[in-house]
Amino acid sequence: MTFWLIEGAYLVASALFVMSLYWMNDPRTARRGVGAGVVAMTLAIAGTLLNPGIVNWGWIAGAVAVGFLLGVPLSWVPLTAVPQRTAVSHAFGGLAAGLVGVAKFSLWQGEPESFTAFRTFALVAEVILGFLTFTGSLMAAGKLQEVKWIPQRPVTYPFQNQANIGLLLVAVACGFALVWKPVELAALFPVIVVLALAFGILLIIPIGGADMPTVISLLNSYAGLSAVAMGFVLDNKLLVIAGALDGSSGLILSIIMCRAMNRSFTNVLFGAFGQVQQKAGAAEVRTAKRETPEGAAQILEMASQVVIVPGYGMAVAQAQQRVRELYDELTKRRIEVKFAIHPVAGRMPGHMNVLLAEADIPYDKLVEMDDINPEMPQTDVVLVIGANDVVNPAARHDKASPIFGMPIIDADKARMCLAIKRSMNPGFAGIENELYFADRTYMLFGDAKAVVGDLVKQLAGGSGLH
Amino acid sequence: MPLGPLLLSTGATEAGPAAFASLLFVFLLATFIGLGVVTRVSRLLHTPLMSLTNAISAIAVVASIVIAGQDHPPVITLLGAIALAASMTNIVSGFLITDRMLKMFKRPGEEKRP
Numbered sequence: 001m002t003f004w005l006i007e008g009a010y011l012v013a014s015a016l017f018v019m020s021l022y023w024m025n026d027p028r029t030a031r032r033g034v035g036a037g038v039v040a041m042t043l044a045i046a047g048t049l050l051n052p053g054i055v056n057w058g059w060i061a062g063a064v065a066v067g068f069l070l071g072v073p074l075s076w077v078p079l080t081a082v083p084q085r086t087a088v089s090h091a092f093g094g095l096a097a098g099l100v101g102v103a104k105f106s107l108w109q110g111e112p113e114s115f116t117a118f119r120t121f122a123l124v125a126e127v128i129l130g131f132l133t134f135t136g137s138l139m140a141a142g143k144l145q146e147v148k149w150i151p152q153r154p155v156t157y158p159f160q161n162q163a164n165i166g167l168l169l170v171a172v173a174c175g176f177a178l179v180w181k182p183v184e185l186a187a188l189f190p191v192i193v194v195l196a197l198a199f200g201i202l203l204i205i206p207i208g209g210a211d212m213p214t215v216i217s218l219l220n221s222y223a224g225l226s227a228v229a230m231g232f233v234l235d236n237k238l239l240v241i242a243g244a245l246d247g248s249s250g251l252i253l254s255i256i257m258c259r260a261m262n263r264s265f266t267n268v269l270f271g272a273f274g275q276v277q278q279k280a281g282a283a284e285v286r287t288a289k290r291e292t293p294e295g296a297a298q299i300l301e302m303a304s305q306v307v308i309v310p311g312y313g314m315a316v317a318q319a320q321q322r323v324r325e326l327y328d329e330l331t332k333r334r335i336e337v338k339f340a341i342h343p344v345a346g347r348m349p350g351h352m353n354v355l356l357a358e359a360d361i362p363y364d365k366l367v368e369m370d371d372i373n374p375e376m377p378q379t380d381v382v383l384v385i386g387a388n389d390v391v392n393p394a395a396r397h398d399k400a401s402p403i404f405g406m407p408i409i410d411a412d413k414a415r416m417c418l419a420i421k422r423s424m425n426p427g428f429a430g431i432e433n434e435l436y437f438a439d440r441t442y443m444l445f446g447d448a449k450a451v452v453g454d455l456v457k458q459l460a461g462g463s464g465l466h
Numbered sequence: 467m468p469l470g471p472l473l474l475s476t477g478a479t480e481a482g483p484a485a486f487a488s489l490l491f492v493f494l495l496a497t498f499i500g501l502g503v504v505t506r507v508s509r510l511l512h513t514p515l516m517s518l519t520n521a522i523s524a525i526a527v528v529a530s531i532v533i534a535g536q537d538h539p540p541v542i543t544l545l546g547a548i549a550l551a552a553s554m555t556n557i558v559s560g561f562l563i564t565d566r567m568l569k570m571f572k573r574p575g576e577e578k579r580p
Contacts, residue, residue: 021504
């Protein structure tokens with residue numbers, strides 16, 4: 001009876017997890033997806049608690065209480081900090097997988113018949129994936145949060161990749177030794193744990209902020225795979241299914257991010273993007289045309305279609321509310337306003353959409369790069385706010401540019417382009433942007449929040465005068 | 467005997483190559499379903515998707531409960547309890563923040579917050 005109650009709960013939970021992701025295909029049904037996930041998780045936990053072997057109720061209650069105490073505040077973070085929160089969450093997932101692996105390994109020392117070759121193999125995979133996800137995600141979270149003692153810029157040194165891969169190979173070799181003699185060679189287990197922890201740190205050190213969306217997605221995938229490995233260790237189908245869903249989700253997001261930057265996994269992980277900065281600096285001096293907020297407001301007022309290209313700079317300047325006011329002023333004048341969202345805009349997949357949704361921009365105005373590009377030639381004004389590399393036409397034709405081949409938003413094809421920028425310093429990738437020197441581009445220098453605020457003031461105050 | 471596989475730590479009896487092979491099939495099919503479902507997820511919702519899958523992959527909670535809950539040496543119980551706390555944190559914060567973000571997505575015409 002208990003058997004079927006538990007298996008039944010797990011079966012329904014598996015189905016609900018799939019539905020939970022399925023309902024995410026449309027913003028209208030997405031919240032139902034969260035509901036399904038909550039029900040599924042409750043069933044899984046309730047089913048597990050029916051397990052007759054469970055006696056330490058105090059420990060369980062205490063740990064669950066700690067989970068709530070940490071989890072509830074973690075869900076209140078500002079949306080700009082969601083990437084860090086996500087990375088921390090991957091770290092916790094990896095930690096849980098790693099610790100469960102350690103616990104199983106030491107328990108099995110007392111019952112060596114548990115160490116079948118398959119299970120030991122899965123256990124080693126779980127522990128390596130779990131602990132490398134743990135430290136790797138903490139490093140990623142630190143870089144995203146801009147913690148002082150973690151360098152933001154990629155850190156590289158000679159033979160870095162060779163050393164990292166060597167480290168991983170040693171861990172894998174130790175793993176195979178354990179599969180061979182799990183009890184006699186048990187001393188190798190802590191070595192694997194330490195190597196996995198170190199590998200996670202070393203893997204993220206050479207990766208710069210611009211690559212964080214890919215790295216977060218990849219770590220998401222690893223966290224899922226560590227749950228899958230745990231399922232193999234414990235012979236539990238629910239773990240395998242939920243882990244596989246998470247793993248495939250992370251994989252797809254990583255692929256989307258890589259395509260959006262025209263790069264491969266190996267290039268992101270081992271390419272040290274930051275390296276190209278030095279050689280890009282020595283371009284000839286060109287001048288960009290400036291425009292005042294008054295002039296820019298007049299240009300916007302005369303447009304019939306405006307496309308806004310937001311970048312992470314908009315979020316850094318906390319300009320979302322001002323952008324929303326600008327959107328209101330323009331739509332009041334029956335000007336069609338759309339937002340062009342590049343897949344890597346922001347610090348994680350979909351980040352820009354969430355930031356704009358928070359500012360009450362209706363989601364049908366948030367348009368994907370591939371859908372907006374055909375409309376660009378008919379667009380009167382493109383307004384670039386805090387975006388840089390994603391609108392750099394050099395990606396299309398300059399083979400020497402580090403971003404060559406990256407798909408971009410065709411801001412240069414619009415009839416006119418206004419770009420808000422703090423200064424002429426090159427952006428995150430350290431590459432000069434040709435768009436700013438184009439004939440039809442006018443620069444608005446200053447803090448994004450202040451400049452957009454000025455535009456709103458001009459439009460609100462001056463309406464009817466011009 | 468029917469409770470054997472559920473206790474998760476009762477030994478090697480249930481985890482022969484056959485059980486392992488059937489798990490491989492489950493993994494394969496679940497991965498295909500995952501790929502199929504996730505490719506259809508609206509690109510607008512990729513950030514909430516990731517926080518939702520954070521919560522879902524905290525299914526490690528199931529294993530953590532068993533390790534923390536069974537009668538084991540205190541060190542093992544402690545490891546299990548830490549794993550359980552970490553998983554619960556992911557579950558609670560993952561679902562709450564996903565819902566918080568999804569509430570922000572306004573349909574056309576429904577622009578102002580209620």
